[in-house]
Amino acid sequence: MTTEDTVTEDAVTAQALDSLRGTADPRLRELLTALVRHLHAFARETRLTRAEWGRAIGFLTATGQACTDTRQEFILLSDVLGLSMLVETVHGHDTPGTTASTVLGPFHLTESPARDLGATLDLVGDGEPCVVSGRVRAADGTPLPGAVLDVWQADAHGFYDVQRPDAQPPGNGRGLFTADDEGGFRFRTCVPSAYPIPTDGPVGALLRATGRHSYRPAHIHFIVSADGYAPLTTHIFVAGGDYLDSDAVFAVKHSLVKDFTPTDDPALAREYGVPNPFRHARFDLVLERS
The missing domain is CATH 2.60.130.10 (Aromatic compound dioxygenase)
Incomplete structure (x- = not known):
């Protein structure tokens, strides 16, 4: 048994994709699989930092908070x-x-x-x-x-x-x-x-x-x-x-x-x-x- 941390970038992506295999709706499984694959590729390609990830989460949160019954900021x-x-x-x-x-x-x-x-x-x-x-x-x-x-x-x-x-x-x-x-x-x-x-x-x-x-x-x-x-x-x-x-x-x-x-x-x-x-x-x- 080893205590060495062997998690790699590719392993994280593989685990996330594997977690979707039980999705019953085939179209939902297709969409989520492609989404995870492309998001992970984006993060690897750009070497996304923790601070940038946090700012992106904040931006999406603010976008949702700007939506009302008469304004759809996500469509915008x-x-x-x-x-x-x-x-x-x-x-x-x-x-x-x-x-x-x-x-x-x-x-x-x-x-x-x-x-x-x-x-x-x-x-x-x-x-x-x-x-x-x-x-x-x-x-x-x-x-x-x-x-x-x-x-x-x-x-x-x-x-x-x-x-x-x-x-x-x-x-x-x-x-x-x-x-x-x-x-x-x-x-x-x-x-x-x-x-x-x-x-x-x-x-x-x-x-x-x-x-x-x-x-x-x-x-x-x-x-x-x-x-x-x-x-x-x-x-x-x-x-x-x-x-x-x-x-x-x-x-x-x-x-x-x-x-x-x-x-x-x-x-x-x-x-x-x-x-x-x-x-x-x-x-x-x-x-x-x-």
């Missing part, structure tokens, strides 16, 4: 590290002829109120008036009547309703719409603006430490669903805006950049119920069969 962390967009790219529905998918973002945290087609998302009314319209359809052009569109966006100053409840009523910038018999949809809103993601928490500290800006280009979020089709999570981005080439969460795809066209047409403005002139964004949302 995933976003700025590019993980959210990587997962979306691995599993996204970017079949040719369909609308590209992109990240969910950290602000889809409250239920969007049901609204009639043509209703406004802008309950404050201090932004540039805009109409967004189009159709939900299949790649072959077949309209998808009754498709459901969950829409949310920041206000004209770059804040979501949950960020400034003192200045925005609940549900501002949000709406749940049902497409008409031709798959058509339309709603009024304000032109969204570029905005910084929240920087008053751990993710903001990380961005400052790495010399990165915190801005996202102007956009409107959509989740679109229809029977028989894969749900689509996407944005539309305002063409010509800032940060399209340097989105803090890496989510811009060229096909999602759309013109918000200046429109001077009093009759059309009356039809849509907006002041003239206004901006008009037209596009179709094309779903992939499930």
